[in-house]
Amino acid sequence: MTNKGNKTEQAGHKKQDSCKSPADKPDWATGLRRLYDSVVEEPLPDSFKDLLSKLDDTAR
């Protein structure tokens, strides 16, 4: 399995050309990946950091 924790180059990158990609890699496939990666790369909202720090108090 590939873990894509670090993909800054993908979402920040311009596509080289605007014409159709090859048949095995249509625009939407790239788009789907970028859609996912764009969320992966978002900074984590504070609410998650708060939750993580609360986990230690829970059922430890």
Added chain:
Amino acid sequence: MSGDGSADADEFKRELTAVIPHLRAFARGLCGRPDMADDLVQETMLKAWRARDRFQPGTSMRAWTFVILRNAYLTEMRRNRFRGEYDENVAERILTAPAGQEEPLHLADMHRALLQLPPERREALLLVGAGGFSYEEAAEICDCAVGTIKSRVGRARAALSSMLEEGSIPRRDSDDDEAHGAILDELGVIASNGSKP
């Protein structure tokens, strides 16, 4: 409390922290609404933490937590929380990527198209096409046969291709505001006609 248990918990937490961005991406793809997606992820994190004794170290934390997230999502779906909840404006704001203007395909269009798919095809495509899971892993996460996943992904791909190529998803940079206004006007007319006692 043993020192080992504590170290295990720390390691678990580290791994859980590392997959949060992926959980958020999967959840947002599933339900469309960033706020609800994040609620789902937080619920998932709590459930995962409580069930951490059942996690087998060395296996994929991402796959394990995706199962929890998916179950939480399905529960919410049954409660109808996500029905028709896609918020265009929020999506526009959230999905503005830095290079977006030069992309042949806007992410917002992509997301809209994705949300047109039936949920089981959407999740299959998200897992395989976006999350990078193998068919086998996706089948395990969705608790179904590999063939079923392959067929769902295939159908989802075909549907997306035709939606995007035929332009049946409205492009966000053309007349969206007008179209939106027209729809609101129409709804207003319907509401005023239909709301008489």
